[in-house]
Amino acid sequence: MTPGSNVPLSVPRVAVDVAASSARLDVSGLLLTGDGKVRSDDDFVFYNQPQGPGVSHRSGGGSGPDSITVDTAAVPAGIEKVVVTASLDGGGPFAGTTPTATVRSADDGSVIATFTPTGLGPETALVVVEVYRRGGAWKVRAVGQGYANGLGGIASDFGVNVEEPAAPAAPAPAAAFAPPPAPGLPSAPPPSGAPAAYLPPPPSAPPAAPPAPAPGAGKVNLDKGRVNLRKNETVSLVKAGKPFLSSVRMGLGWEPAFGGRDIDLDASVIAYGPQRNHIATCYFGKLSILNGAVQHSGDNLTGAGSGDDETITVHLGGLPPEVTGLVFTVNSYSGQKFNKVAKAYCRLLDAGTGEELVRFDLTGSEPRTGVLMAKLIKQFSGEWEMTAMGDFIDSRTAKGMVRPASAAL
Known part of the structure; x- marks a missing residue:
């Protein structure tokens, strides 16, 4: 034709x-x-x-x-x-x-x-x-x-309205992760009609007191445009109550601290299943995972230049159904500590339009070699939520982040 x-x-x-x-x-x-x-x-x-x-x-x-x-x-x-x-x-x-x-x-x-x-x-x-x-x-x-x-x-x-006022917020659906059972106690079967990932606490376990909210804890949405997250704050990747993203790109950037030498940091994303089980890791040594649903831009050895130093694109609709959580990490492969790093940030973009949606600027770095930057968690409703983390770990490689990242989901 x-x-x-x-x-x-x-x-x-x-x-x-x-x-x-x-x-x-x-x-x-x-x-x-x-x-x-x-x-x-x-x-x-x-x-x-x-x-x-x-x-x-x-x-x-x-x-x-x-x-x-x-x-x-x-x-x-x-x-x-x-x-x-x-x-x-x-x-x-x-x-x-x-x-x-x-x-x-x-x-x-x-x-x-x-x-x-x-x-x-x-x-x-x-x-x-x-x-x-x-x-x-x-x-x-x-x-x-x-x-x-x-x-x-x-x-x-063609008249698709992505800027209409948000509907009243409904109670947040449970995330598609099962809380681990109490040590030494078997998990009870889910009640009739409950999601498969639901594991109620054993009857003999006393109810836990709700944790005190961490600084910045809370949930926001994208209805008013770009969001600047604080540590432990969560953003729902929907607009006007409806999912609108098919692909997202996580950009990570950093600069050497003033007077410091170039730093080789490595961005990675680790994929998990509903039981916090490790499925795959995308990093500089494996630039594509999950049949191309997650793709890495390649290794930046210095952090030189403005803008994102490394990016990871996630095709949300192409993820296998068993993937319910993604954790974005950064490691100092050369062994320099994060207190030698300046202007570390991560930002989430709509991969289709390049529009920046969410930014998390890391402050208060610690003398350690790894950091859990952010996590994406799929809800039972099918929506994805991003939470800023900023948790420091002693690990120079993505492999060493698998266990702490699982525990942080």
Whole structure:
């Protein structure tokens, strides 16, 4: 297909795969009415909201392309078209990348049409194709329209409201981690209907007194924009009560203390299961884990230069379901202590748009060689929460952080 051309659909259910040989793509679909707008945010189908009326999202899982399936018989009567969009996993422009959309029968996989937009440059998101109805029949049209302001720009253009006032806060759902049983006592079975990760205290164990809140303890959200966290403070990665992130990037930076020499610090992320069991570690020696769902930018040996020294991108929707916690750590591989480090920070960005969401500036460094910077924990609701940590450990390597990080979840 060429831009603007269309092909009639001979089957009621079609799947649109979008792939690029040189990069992984995030794909989404928007259901639009005759005025070119969504009816509500429920018409935005993507990683964190994979089901819509007549439209669904399927993850490629790191080994294949993401796909949007349109069941034309189930699309509501008021919807005139479904647009399929793509952006680079991890953000950045499409320059040098050649995405291809393949429209297939969702039932037998036969190819109906293909479309490859060309001449891409600074665009960070694309409307690739649209599946639309005309005169009672359904067709697919090649579009290839680029946006310079990422998937957020497309969503806003089509009426997705990410700035609406937040709904009243509901009680925070339990995190998807099981508290360890009391030493020497077996854990009781969960009550009927309880989540599998729920382990109530043994009947003989006296109830523990609630701990005193630590400095900065509390929970905030992103409804008003970027958040500056204090130690032990938590931010919910939702906006207006709905998950809105499919990929996040953790940037970590540092500088030598005044008059000090260059310092080789290493950023890592450690993945855990619901029983605090270690699953995998992403670090300078293993730059990609969990089928590409977590990717490291590579080793920075000095900390020289402004901005992030090392980054780790996490494709939240691509994480295996058994991953319920991530801990971001920094170690001094050369053995210098953190009191010789200045301006250490971590920040969380929307990997699709590059927008900075959360920042935690580490102060009060200690003469130790490792620090637990922050943790991401998946709630039973499916939402992710980030908590600033700033806990110092004696370890020069990520391997030595696995046990203390597990205990801190």
